[in-house]
Amino acid sequence: MLDSTTKLEETVINGVRFNAEAGQRPLQVDGCRTVPALFKARCEALGKRTVHREKDLGIWKSYSWDDYWTHAMWIGMALRKLGLKRGEAVSILSEDRREWAYFDMGIQAVGGIASGIYTTDSAKQLSYLVNNSDSRFLIVEDEEQLDKYLQVEGEIPGLLKVIILEDEGLHDLEHHRCMMISDLYEIGKQAAAEEPGVFEAEIDLAKPEDTAILVYTSGTTGMPKGAMISNENIMAAIEAGARRLQCLETDNQLCFLPLCHILERDVSIYFPLAGKSVVNFAESPETVFNNLQEVSPNTFTAVPRVWEKIYSQVLILAQEATPLGRWAYHRAVKAGVTRAEYMVDNKPVPAMVNLRFKIWDHLVLRNLRRMLGLDKMRRGGTGAAPISPELLKWFWGIGVPLVEGYGMTETAGLATINTRGDNRIGTIGTPIPGYEVRIAEDGEIQTKGLNNFQGYWRNNEKTAETYTDDGWLRTGDVGRIDEDGYVTITGRLKDIIITAGGKNITPAEIESRLKFSHYVSDAVIIGDRRKYLTALIMIDQENVEKYAQDHKVPFSNFASLCAAKEVKDLIKGEVDAVNKEFARVEQIKDFRLIDVLLTAEDDELTATMKLKRSYVEKAHAHLIEEMY
Secondary structure (H helix, E strand, O other): OOOOOOOOOEEEEOOEEEEOOOOOOOOOEOOEOOHHHHHHHHHHHHOOOEEEEEEEOOEEEEEEHHHHHHHHHHHHHHHHHHOOOOOOEEEEEOOOOHHHHHHHHHHHHOOOEEEEEOOOOOHHHHHHHHHHHOOOEEEEOOHHHHHHHHHHHHHOOOOOEEEEOOOOOOOOOOOOOEEEHHHHHHHHHHHHHHOOOHHHHHHHHOOOOOEEEEEEOOOOOOOOOEEEEEHHHHHHHHHHHHHHOOOOOOOEEEEOOOOOOHHHHHHHHHHHHHHOOEEEEOOOHHHHHHHHHHHOOOEEEEOHHHHHHHHHHHHHHHHHOOHHHHHHHHHHHHHHHHHHHHHHOOOOOOHHHHHHHHHHHHHHHHHHHHHHOOOOOOEEEEOOOOOOHHHHHHHHHOOOOEEEEEOOHHHOOOOEEOOOOOOOOOOOOEEOOOOEEEEOOOOEEEEEOOOOOOEEOOOHHHHHHHEOOOOOEEEEEEEEEOOOOOEEEEEEHHHOEEOOOOOEEOOHHHHHHHHOOOOEEEEEEEOOOOOOEEEEEEEOHHHHHHHHHHOOOOOOOHHHHHHOHHHHHHHHHHHHHHHOOOOHHHOEEEEEEOOOOOOOOOOOEOOOOOEOHHHHHHHOHHHHHHHO
16 A cells, blocks of 8 residues: 555546546545545636535525535534534534535534434434534424424533524524524624635645544444544545546436435535536435436436336336337337347347337337436436346336446445446446455455545444454445456345254345335345245335226225235235245245335334334234244
8 A cells, every 4th residue: 555655647537637546545636635625626616617406496596616615614614613623523414405515515624523314313313313423513404303402402411502404483493502504604704704714724634534424324233333434435435436437527416315324425415526516406305206307317326215116107107008108118118128138248239129229219218218307317326225137127228227336334335336338237346446345254245445434433342343353344245256356245144044944045135026026115034043934025005006996906094905905915926926036945935014104214214215124023023923
């Protein structure tokens, strides 16, 4: 590894200068070694150009790099004046919006550590996260989030101030700790006027090894842990992203996953700093499909559940079409998937296959993409959970290149990635440039590189458990690497099922195959120390309701829908179809439907909509026992 004084040649990617060799110290992006320095350079260079777009009263409005700089400066200077010291944390409890980015940059610029909190977290969780991070300030979006703080304010005495972004319903609020963002801006404006140049000087003090952000894990195996991500970690992720995920100045992208999640933080705050692209903030997670149609982004990254939802919407529309329309849709998709199978295998597409696709693309698929808001999509991205290979092929088939990648909070969001031209469906791609991946004796995927995190906040014991004696990060995922370097995840180390007969089974592949059914939203395979496998299944409400209506199945609510014999028979058919793809010992012998609609506020789901296996098994133990 090179020391911090080594000079490196530079390489230019899309007009941005990087080290010639990926992952080598000193890491530099356009000559900058820290996130605040890159932020400063971009704002100085791009000024009046648009960086953010956001809806206001139903109209998309644009905000410039000058706006970005000014508001981040006011925030940083105000927090500094109010008592924030370098190395102290600030918690942000808000949905995605441009102010999230303003606070992220403003906090880091004056040496603070930005820590995001999911808006679905409870008041009790808020108390834990603020106390665990020793946050000095709390940013809340609105009255709903403020109420959570007010429920537990006595439990978090270390806060200096609570800053509120929206004043609706709070005009009469009088609280010694609470203030509106407009008041914070005034303090910052005055501080900047009194101490000109101090904000820039604070940015110059930042070092690559400084902790920039805290990202709390989802807590599927206990209380959430705060992963310390340094400036160097983020810059390494930026460099790898630029080398493998083309990001252009002309790009528009849509931000809607929670910004406290490392994946969205990378693609909507940090990568645009390098790529100079425009970020559009979705109004809410509920409006993402409408916003997708309005923005027609060039790149869009989402968790598998969102891509599954898009697929389900298309299937419903196809079912409701005329017989001619259904025929045309199926012929078009068949032509597209045939072409896609050559493309994803990096093989030349035969002329007749390509011609057939172009005809159906002109007649059907182009309009389908336009209707979905995917007509300008150069690349779609998926991660954070397994996705069905068949679903990936379907998107490639309709003309939307969708690539799968892999990363963790502890790898600053990136470890391996497929690209449009270097893609192998069913894998999570090859390691990012400058990064190493190996498979341990027990099958665990382990990684090494500059984007591996610093450790867990004030938890040396857990940090030590996460790294091997020779410095490799334990991911907890089980997988393999093929002869071409493509990595495949087969499951989680802690999720491996050992049946009563001693057979080791990784359930992720079976669950992923089940979820490709547009009638299945999610599934958990059961069978550890049992004689056979069973499954707890969450149905897709929209699609199953449509099926019930079309087949005149009576139901009054979600529970009665799940209880209907016709629905159980429908899901049994889907389970039987999946069983044919697996060996007898891996087949599902029985299943039960979870008859409660789950949201991210429920213990069984993470904020990124992944089922927590242990919570699901505990909450629905009675259903499991019925099957045995």
